[in-house]
Amino acid sequence: MVEFKNVSVTYSSGVDALSNINLKINDGDFAFVVGSNGAGKSTLIKLILKEIDATEGTVIANGYNLRKIRRSKISKLRRTIGVVFQDFRLIPTMTVYENIAFVLRVIDAPKKYIKTRVPYVLELVGLSDKMKAYPEQLSGGEQQRVALARALVNDPKLIIADEPTGNIDPELSYDIVELLKCINECGTTILMVTHEHNLVRYFGGRVINLDGGQVVFDEEVGGSNESK
Amino acid sequence: MRVSSVGYLIKQGASSVWKNRMMSFASFCILLVSLMLVGFSVLAGLNMSAIVSGIEDKNEIVVILYDGISEEQTDSLLVQLNSLSNVSEVKFYSREEAWASIVEDMSEEEKSFMQYAENDNPLPDTYRVKVSDLELMEITTSQIKTFGGVESVQSPTSFADALVSIRNIVALISSAVILALIIVCLVIISNTTRTSVHARRKEINIMKYVGATNTFIRVPFFIEGMIIGIVAAAGALLLTRFAYNELYSVLNDQLSLINVIGTKSLYSFDSIALPVTVCYLGAGTFIGALGTTISTGKYLKV
Numbered sequence: 001m002v003e004f005k006n007v008s009v010t011y012s013s014g015v016d017a018l019s020n021i022n023l024k025i026n027d028g029d030f031a032f033v034v035g036s037n038g039a040g041k042s043t044l045i046k047l048i049l050k051e052i053d054a055t056e057g058t059v060i061a062n063g064y065n066l067r068k069i070r071r072s073k074i075s076k077l078r079r080t081i082g083v084v085f086q087d088f089r090l091i092p093t094m095t096v097y098e099n100i101a102f103v104l105r106v107i108d109a110p111k112k113y114i115k116t117r118v119p120y121v122l123e124l125v126g127l128s129d130k131m132k133a134y135p136e137q138l139s140g141g142e143q144q145r146v147a148l149a150r151a152l153v154n155d156p157k158l159i160i161a162d163e164p165t166g167n168i169d170p171e172l173s174y175d176i177v178e179l180l181k182c183i184n185e186c187g188t189t190i191l192m193v194t195h196e197h198n199l200v201r202y203f204g205g206r207v208i209n210l211d212g213g214q215v216v217f218d219e220e221v222g223g224s225n226e227s228k
Numbered sequence: 229m230r231v232s233s234v235g236y237l238i239k240q241g242a243s244s245v246w247k248n249r250m251m252s253f254a255s256f257c258i259l260l261v262s263l264m265l266v267g268f269s270v271l272a273g274l275n276m277s278a279i280v281s282g283i284e285d286k287n288e289i290v291v292i293l294y295d296g297i298s299e300e301q302t303d304s305l306l307v308q309l310n311s312l313s314n315v316s317e318v319k320f321y322s323r324e325e326a327w328a329s330i331v332e333d334m335s336e337e338e339k340s341f342m343q344y345a346e347n348d349n350p351l352p353d354t355y356r357v358k359v360s361d362l363e364l365m366e367i368t369t370s371q372i373k374t375f376g377g378v379e380s381v382q383s384p385t386s387f388a389d390a391l392v393s394i395r396n397i398v399a400l401i402s403s404a405v406i407l408a409l410i411i412v413c414l415v416i417i418s419n420t421t422r423t424s425v426h427a428r429r430k431e432i433n434i435m436k437y438v439g440a441t442n443t444f445i446r447v448p449f450f451i452e453g454m455i456i457g458i459v460a461a462a463g464a465l466l467l468t469r470f471a472y473n474e475l476y477s478v479l480n481d482q483l484s485l486i487n488v489i490g491t492k493s494l495y496s497f498d499s500i501a502l503p504v505t506v507c508y509l510g511a512g513t514f515i516g517a518l519g520t521t522i523s524t525g526k527y528l529k530v
Contacts, residue, residue: 049437079439089434093247106440111232150438 001027007057009043017043019213030184032200033193035210041193050074062157082151086163088143090135097131100150121149141172161192241451251424258420259460262413267468273402280395282493289383291355301377308375314368317358326351362388421519432527442528449520457516461508472497
């Protein structure tokens, strides 16, 4: 669960990125966050990941009050969140297997568990045959699927997908959202930031529209795929 | 943390050396050259001090005894000399020994002539006194002059003063050079490690996002820096040993130089191999590990 209570963010440059936001994303939700450049989408994500602090208000993510959280606990908070970035952010010197296993090593998972869990998530995203490949040997779509596998390997409560389809072919975008929908069906909360209105229209669901640092729209919309 | 996790982090650090081989090589070269520069400066300073000490050792006060002095008086003078705090060594040099020493350096013809004059040996008995502090040589000389049985005292006080000045200048210059080199090397090394870590800032960033603790991120960098440091230190040690031995044999072949400074004034590499090895490996490991760990810190604040 993620909750924003009267949250405002003003950067040191004086720019008001978010103004008095009130928002609640419940466990198991799938929400699209849309909005133009500078609307405050990235700031929203940075707040959840405790990359920045709110100037005012309170953010609660997966049970952690981010205003009061100790620095030493930030790594623990992040272990409850899977993140998928537009630019994939895979470690180039590690193979696909190592990139994913790394997340489990961070949480001190047993070796045996890592050996079974990593191939399992790779199978989920359809990349079992790419285990030994390095990121540079994969296409954009494949890299994003590795990033997705990395995000879900430690079974996080929440997955944040920041423009996950921004760097891949449009037809593959649907596959990625489809995968996120599947993960969501297993109970994981998904927060997907996107520019692509076609995707939102196609899949439907909860849509949060930010504009000028404020929530201007937050409702469930029907998807065109549902009507088909 | 599990043992397997510790093993994993060490393995990660070791494999990163190869995976980031270009930056590893740059760090290796900088460390190697830096260690060699500082190491050689320290060795040069050490030898310069030893050379000056060697020359200092050759300076002794010659105490000339009265002719016909009794054995008791000679012994009592020895006790008096040894009681002086600045005296480190006293040797009795009899008139017979002094005569033999002079004759030894003569040609055969001169030797055969001198044997007729042996019974009229005009040389006196002497004490050769070595002092521990050359700066106090003049005071010690004055004290000896007051002792009974002493006819006269010869001491190279002006030469001793010159040596003290040389020793002080050598110590000052070598310390300044070593200090300057250490500072320059630290700046270069820190810039190299910073560049090396900067190239991998995204990697660190990703680790932070997946919830890795700072220790978990730092350990592989620490191990990597340590490995590069050890390898660079070993390389620098081998090159230093080779260059030092070459220089040592060239200097030892200079007989005129050796006559002045003495054969034992220069350290052979083998005689100082252990402390030099420990210092090189210690410095290499410490600088390598610390450099990367400090440089990593900047990118952990995410």
